[in-house]
Amino acid sequence: MALLELKNVYKIYGDLHALDDVNLTVDEGEWVAIMGPSGSGKSTLMNIIGCMDKPTRGQVLLDGKDIANESSRGLTDIRRDKIGLIFQQFHLINYLTALENVMVAQYYHSMPDEKEAMEALKRVGLGDRAKHLPSQLSGGEQQRVCVARALINHPELILADEPTGNLDETNEKIVLDLFRQLHDEGTTLIVVTHDAEVGASAQRVITLEYGKVTSSHGDTSFGKAARKDVV
Amino acid sequence: MFFRMVKGVLFRQKGKMAMIAFTIALGASLATAMLSVMYDVGDKVNQELKTYGANITVVPKEASVVSDLYEVEGASTIPTSYLKEDELGNVKTIFWAFNIVDFAPFVSTEVNIDGRDVTMVGTWFNHHMSLPTGEELDAGVVSMRSWWDVASGRWLDESKDGDAAKIMVGSQLADQLGVHEGDKVSLKGDAKGGSYEVAGVFEAGGDEDSQIYAPLDLVQDISGTDGLISSIEVSAITTPDNELSRQAAKDPSKLTVAQYETWYCTAYVSSICYQLQEVITDSVAKAVRQVAESEGAILDKTQLLMVLITVLALIGSALGISNLITASVMERSQEIGLLKAIGAHDQAISALLLTEIIIVALLGGAIGFGAGYGFAQIIGYSVFNASIALSPMVIPLVVLLVIVVTLAGSIPAIRTVLRLDPAEVLHGR
Numbered sequence: 212m213a214l215l216e217l218k219n220v221y222k223i224y225g226d227l228h229a230l231d232d233v234n235l236t237v238d239e240g241e242w243v244a245i246m247g248p249s250g251s252g253k254s255t256l257m258n259i260i261g262c263m264d265k266p267t268r269g270q271v272l273l274d275g276k277d278i279a280n281e282s283s284r285g286l287t288d289i290r291r292d293k294i295g296l297i298f299q300q301f302h303l304i305n306y307l308t309a310l311e312n313v314m315v316a317q318y319y320h321s322m323p324d325e326k327e328a329m330e331a332l333k334r335v336g337l338g339d340r341a342k343h344l345p346s347q348l349s350g351g352e353q354q355r356v357c358v359a360r361a362l363i364n365h366p367e368l369i370l371a372d373e374p375t376g377n378l379d380e381t382n383e384k385i386v387l388d389l390f391r392q393l394h395d396e397g398t399t400l401i402v403v404t405h406d407a408e409v410g411a412s413a414q415r416v417i418t419l420e421y422g423k424v425t426s427s428h429g430d431t432s433f434g435k436a437a438r439k440d441v442v
Numbered sequence: 443m444f445f446r447m448v449k450g451v452l453f454r455q456k457g458k459m460a461m462i463a464f465t466i467a468l469g470a471s472l473a474t475a476m477l478s479v480m481y482d483v484g485d486k487v488n489q490e491l492k493t494y495g496a497n498i499t500v501v502p503k504e505a506s507v508v509s510d511l512y513e514v515e516g517a518s519t520i521p522t523s524y525l526k527e528d529e530l531g532n533v534k535t536i537f538w539a540f541n542i543v544d545f546a547p548f549v550s551t552e553v554n555i556d557g558r559d560v561t562m563v564g565t566w567f568n569h570h571m572s573l574p575t576g577e578e579l580d581a582g583v584v585s586m587r588s589w590w591d592v593a594s595g596r597w598l599d600e601s602k603d604g605d606a607a608k609i610m611v612g613s614q615l616a617d618q619l620g621v622h623e624g625d626k627v628s629l630k631g632d633a634k635g636g637s638y639e640v641a642g643v644f645e646a647g648g649d650e651d652s653q654i655y656a657p658l659d660l661v662q663d664i665s666g667t668d669g670l671i672s673s674i675e676v677s678a679i680t681t682p683d684n685e686l687s688r689q690a691a692k693d694p695s696k697l698t699v700a701q702y703e704t705w706y707c708t709a710y711v712s713s714i715c716y717q718l719q720e721v722i723t724d725s726v727a728k729a730v731r732q733v734a735e736s737e738g739a740i741l742d743k744t745q746l747l748m749v750l751i752t753v754l755a756l757i758g759s760a761l762g763i764s765n766l767i768t769a770s771v772m773e774r775s776q777e778i779g780l781l782k783a784i785g786a787h788d789q790a791i792s793a794l795l796l797t798e799i800i801i802v803a804l805l806g807g808a809i810g811f812g813a814g815y816g817f818a819q820i821i822g823y824s825v826f827n828a829s830i831a832l833s834p835m836v837i838p839l840v841v842l843l844v845i846v847v848t849l850a851g852s853i854p855a856i857r858t859v860l861r862l863d864p865a866e867v868l869h870g871r
């Protein structure tokens with residue numbers, strides 16, 4: 212079943228078409244990479260899929276529901292319940308420890324559960340860094356905290372905008388391995404990247420140019436894989 | 443989690459929070475100082491007023507009519523009508539007897555010393571009396587003339603042997619007569635004359651400096667006015683006047699029964715006057731209003747000034763706080779954007795920020811309160827020579843003001859939070 216469906220989506224700033232008639236379907240459990248030159252509209256697309264922005268025109272169906280009709284409060288609830296976000300700049304809260312940064316996501320979702328948050332940190336290999344502040348962590352470690360935060364509430368969809376953009380090769384590999392695990396567990400992943408290797412790890416690569424989807428390569432049939440137990 | 447986040451901010455962003463607390467402390471200290479002084483200044487001024495003499499004078503009705511008609515108060519010091527001495531004890535039997543701090547009768551006459559006419563005033567200095575109620579009390583002029591300077595000798599004291607036939611002489615007259623403490627002065631009054639020892643020489647800074655003061659009985663003897671007095675001065679603790687008391691002062695009979703009850707049973711100057719008239723036959727009791735009222739007006743103006751200073755201080759700190767908080771929220775825009783992105787509602791984020799700020803504000807307020815209380819004492823000692831009592835009203839008022847000012851100062855910051863678009867702050871474009 213299609214988890215996400217974009218039909219004739221436009222995002223227009225003044226007379227700039229940041230997204231120009233985008234059609235895209237992402238199935239449950241699929242791993243999609245979005246590539247394209249700078250300014251081609253990748254982040255704009257991610258913001259719309261991530262329910263942080265609305266299209267100027269067109270339909271965005273998430274679980275069959277059109278987000279264009281949602282209030283900003285409704286969008287917040289969808290983000291909370293269905294989406295995990297990973298950022299190039301990590302965006303950890305600098306006065307909270309690694310563990311607390313994960314728990315914040317639990318807190319606004321339902322109930323903070325220290326044990327579960329600890330499990331998530333162990334999973335990304337940071338069990339011994341739980342009490343550290345972001346400033347005491349390396350970039351790779353911070354990105355792994357960010358991944359732990361994104362997956363803690365078992366989202367249907369994980370969105371990552373340039374997740375490896377600030378990482379060295381070793382850390383890029385660690386993060387990619389984590390994505391692979393999530394994918395194996397059936398989590399749907401959409402990853403924006405400039406990095407060919409990150410793109411190659413995905414099942415399908417979508418290329419954007421001037422706001423238009425210019426190509427879509429990959430094995431789409433694989434994406435039909437059912438979601439197994441997550442996290 | 444909420445409190446872990448609040449704690450995180452408070453402990454790991456000490457510098458910024460300390461700045462906000464400091465700004466609030468400044469405003470709170472000024473507000474505390476001004477409010478404390480304001481609440482206490484009324485009592486202080488009343489105390490000062492009381493030490494400067496009686497609030498109420500009781501005179502015979504006729505004398506009052508004459509002085510009202512000709513508007514020449516005290517033009518003739520020699521009275522033509524009198525009150526009865528044996529009614530003096532009644533002063534302490536009125537409803538507000540406990541509010542009467544002190545009182546003293548006066549009678550004056552003209553005596554002749556070596557061909558010179560001199561006014562002689564008889565009064566109580568330290569008079570012991572037993573009331574019909576069985577109460578014992580001391581009354582007299584000593585505490586009501588606390589500003590008199592007895593330059594040589596001492597105050598008279600009726601309870602001392604021999605003082606009944608001694609006199610006190612005003613400094614100017616003493617100079618003219620060339621008399622000193624212990625000398626004898628020969629004088630002749632309307633009924634009697636004699637030679638009296640000078641117990642003390644006083645300096646009052648007024649007409650009294652050329653007069654003689656002596657025990658009431660002695661002056662009555664000399665002038666032949668046994669059992670008569672020309673006025674009574676009463677020092678009383680009173681409640682400040684309001685609309686009701688002013689209305690009553692004009693004509694108590696125009697009040698409704700309920701109003702009359704309230705008025706009669708409140709220690710207004712006018713109701714005490716009224717009650718004094720009830721117990722002293724053919725008398726008129728009047729508040730020494732001129733002083734009281736102008737002091738009251740100054741008091742009002744001083745308090746208004748303090749209110750204005752307080753308001754300005756609070757507006758100032760609200761602006762300061764508002765700048766600091768808004769700047770801090772701007773700095774934290776990525777954090778706030780992130781919270782929104784992971785599903786926090788606007789209310790939740792606002793509640794988080796407001797909780798942080800209120801905690802910081804109350805801390806700052808507590809520090810400011812302590813400082814302000816100290817500041818109030820400095821004002822108290824430099825202006826009134828007395829400490830400023832802490833009115834129980836001040837604490838809740840300052841807490842309320844701190845919260846209101848902080849919340850008002852947070853409005854722009856909260857608006858920033860509401861407007862903040864997570865998509866914009868999270869993807870560093």
Ligand SMILES: Nc1ncnc2c1ncn2[C@@H]1O[C@H](COP(=O)(O)OP(=O)(O)OP(=O)(O)O)[C@@H](O)[C@H]1O
Binds near residue numbers: 227250251254255871
């Ligand atoms: N809020 C906005 N107002 C006006 N123009 C915008 C806005 N957001 C994005 N744009 C424009 O839309 C276009 C697409 O921007 P977007 O951020 O999606 O690019 P991108 O593909 O993510 O680029 P990069 O690889 O550099 O991150 C750009 O030309 C950008 O200037």
Ligand SMILES: [Mg+2]
Binds near residue numbers: 253254255372869
């Ligand atoms: Mg981008």
